[in-house]
Amino acid sequence: MHCQLAWRNIWRNPRRTAVILTAIIIGVWTMLMVTALMRGVSNGMVKNAVSTLTGEIQIHAQGYRSDPVIEHSMTDIQTVENTLTDVLPEKAVYAFRIRVNAIASNARHSGGLTLVGIVPDTESQVSFIGPEAMRAGRYLDETDKNGILIGEATANKFDTEVGKKLVLMSQDTADEMASRAFRITGIYTAEMSSTEKQFAFVHMDTARDMLKLPDGISEVCILLPDGENLDRTASELRASLGEGFAVHTWREILSAITAYLELFDGFMMLWYVVTFIAMGFGIINTTLMSVFERMREFGVLKALGMKPWWIVRGVLTESVFLLLLGSAAGDLLSIVTVGVLAATGIDLSSLAAGAEFAGLSRIIYPSLTVTDVGMANLVVCLLGVVVCVYPAVKAARFTPVEAMAHT
Amino acid sequence: MNIVEATHITKTFQQGDIAVQALKDVSLSIEKGGFVALAGPSGSGKTTLLNIIGGLDTPDSGSIVLDGNAFEEMSRSQLADLRLHKVGFVFQAYNLIPVLSALENVEYVMLLQGVPEKERHDRARSILDDVGLENRYHRRPRELSGGQQQRVAVARAIVSSPSIVLADEPTANLDSETGKGLLEIMKDMNHRKNVTFVFSTHDRMVMDYARRLIRIRDGQVDDDVTKNA
Ligand SMILES: Nc1ncnc2c1ncn2[C@@H]1O[C@H](COP(=O)(O)OP(=O)(O)O)[C@@H](O)[C@H]1O
Ligand SMILES: [Mg+2]
Numbered sequence: 001m002h003c004q005l006a007w008r009n010i011w012r013n014p015r016r017t018a019v020i021l022t023a024i025i026i027g028v029w030t031m032l033m034v035t036a037l038m039r040g041v042s043n044g045m046v047k048n049a050v051s052t053l054t055g056e057i058q059i060h061a062q063g064y065r066s067d068p069v070i071e072h073s074m075t076d077i078q079t080v081e082n083t084l085t086d087v088l089p090e091k092a093v094y095a096f097r098i099r100v101n102a103i104a105s106n107a108r109h110s111g112g113l114t115l116v117g118i119v120p121d122t123e124s125q126v127s128f129i130g131p132e133a134m135r136a137g138r139y140l141d142e143t144d145k146n147g148i149l150i151g152e153a154t155a156n157k158f159d160t161e162v163g164k165k166l167v168l169m170s171q172d173t174a175d176e177m178a179s180r181a182f183r184i185t186g187i188y189t190a191e192m193s194s195t196e197k198q199f200a201f202v203h204m205d206t207a208r209d210m211l212k213l214p215d216g217i218s219e220v221c222i223l224l225p226d227g228e229n230l231d232r233t234a235s236e237l238r239a240s241l242g243e244g245f246a247v248h249t250w251r252e253i254l255s256a257i258t259a260y261l262e263l264f265d266g267f268m269m270l271w272y273v274v275t276f277i278a279m280g281f282g283i284i285n286t287t288l289m290s291v292f293e294r295m296r297e298f299g300v301l302k303a304l305g306m307k308p309w310w311i312v313r314g315v316l317t318e319s320v321f322l323l324l325l326g327s328a329a330g331d332l333l334s335i336v337t338v339g340v341l342a343a344t345g346i347d348l349s350s351l352a353a354g355a356e357f358a359g360l361s362r363i364i365y366p367s368l369t370v371t372d373v374g375m376a377n378l379v380v381c382l383l384g385v386v387v388c389v390y391p392a393v394k395a396a397r398f399t400p401v402e403a404m405a406h407t
Numbered sequence: 408m409n410i411v412e413a414t415h416i417t418k419t420f421q422q423g424d425i426a427v428q429a430l431k432d433v434s435l436s437i438e439k440g441g442f443v444a445l446a447g448p449s450g451s452g453k454t455t456l457l458n459i460i461g462g463l464d465t466p467d468s469g470s471i472v473l474d475g476n477a478f479e480e481m482s483r484s485q486l487a488d489l490r491l492h493k494v495g496f497v498f499q500a501y502n503l504i505p506v507l508s509a510l511e512n513v514e515y516v517m518l519l520q521g522v523p524e525k526e527r528h529d530r531a532r533s534i535l536d537d538v539g540l541e542n543r544y545h546r547r548p549r550e551l552s553g554g555q556q557q558r559v560a561v562a563r564a565i566v567s568s569p570s571i572v573l574a575d576e577p578t579a580n581l582d583s584e585t586g587k588g589l590l591e592i593m594k595d596m597n598h599r600k601n602v603t604f605v606f607s608t609h610d611r612m613v614m615d616y617a618r619r620l621i622r623i624r625d626g627q628v629d630d631d632v633t634k635n636a
Binding site: 001002005008009012296297300301302303304306307310400401404 | 458461463464484487488489490491492494496498502504505506507511514515516518519520563
């Protein structure tokens, strides 16, 4: 009957109830939309970074990360391969690479980039490069021992196209200058033009040949199936590879993004609380109004022997109903909005020049986790009840005689 | 045996700079089963006296003992409990809870008292039958006439078998026919259930219903007459 009474009381003034509910709905929606966008951005950043050759786990020779030169290569590939077969789950994929800094030049231009020697078939499984990334020409295959893939931005910079020649120079294992001419097989596009500028891909065998590294590799890049425990797999690899190898997860490699992600939840809470404060004033005010309107009634109830605590409880029950109703509607609205936006994504291409600077993807897919929604609801309902204590106590404080003198 | 013993009650209100003495040394006792009218012109102190007897307001001096409970020794919360279990109130302006039906208004007091649901239901129905509202259980107050609302208020006041029902000008908002109807019901309840009624009025016709008539003037008892049955 208490709940029934509270429920009926909130519908006594439908207009005011509609106002409170609208405030709560807009509040929750604002909280969740901003969070969904921010999550979309950070997911995009991670996805982007992981597919831009980072992968989820990388293995290098000890020392490579601080000094990525060809001398710091892994030569005992058999051990690496055995370990990978042993430790990795069945659905995991991995690729071997050679990575060195090089200077590219043609008749018009020269400039530095990263030369990546890849096994074409396996590489396309772990990173963005593959047949779909090609804007012109085609992807490498096993026969393309002299082919090279360059990014669109590089192609523009060198004013070149598919079929033309590009000369690359780098230091080989004997500390000599190695240079070789390649023919451009394909031009790829990437999410960010900095990626297009940075990487040029050639066949692994060609790179080995050029750098005089008969059986070495610079790095192993691994992708795990969904739901696999990243840190556990990494430490298992670490344990069975032993000394001489360094195993890193993407969290360790992309330390800036990781730091950002760690701050994310804190920002989210802060944002929720700030939004709530704006909304909280509205809630207090309308609740106060509804309480003052019914002062006489509270007086009668107290005259009949109702304890102040019961009145507080009654007013708070009404608030809880409003908060739950408003949050639920706000959740629904947010989930629908996020669903619609996520289906197509929000295209930032027009802003891409600026967005790329911040490491954003061109298209943002807003996304919400259960925790995001749960925390927003918790903040709204918990703080909502807390702020309603004030009007509730006010209602309970009047003596019956005072309250009934109110007309 | 007396249900109320009020001795040397004084009460002064501050109205701006002026102190208004609403009650000047009022002493009276009310017998169990009484049907008592407090009569007096407007501003004579009737409401103040009823509020003090019911524990809604505290006197400046003097003491009240209601059914053996001395108010001076009781906390606010104990007074609230006493009102809940021993005192029924009827107000001039009906003062029902607008979102509850007639039945629920009557039940609500019992809910506060912790009466189990089934019993609440049965008692509320039977008391509404007693005040002649057997077909109006589920009406909201605004769907009832003034007289019907006041009958619900009387039902609410007596449903928990209080020691005393205090009614402040219960008929003042009703036309005289409806007012008579209400008084008949109160009288009937007084007879059948031996509930003590004290009601204030300044209406001759209402005074005629009382078995004892206490006249108040300027905060003092002017006259106290008990009629022979
Ligand atoms: N809360 C109050 N504040 C100031 N004066 C009051 C208050 N309540 C009653 N009074 C004064 O006390 C006197 C008695 O009032 P009341 O008991 O209401 O009389 P009655 O019910 O007989 O009309 C009146 O002069 C009234 O103005
Ligand atoms: Mg009065």
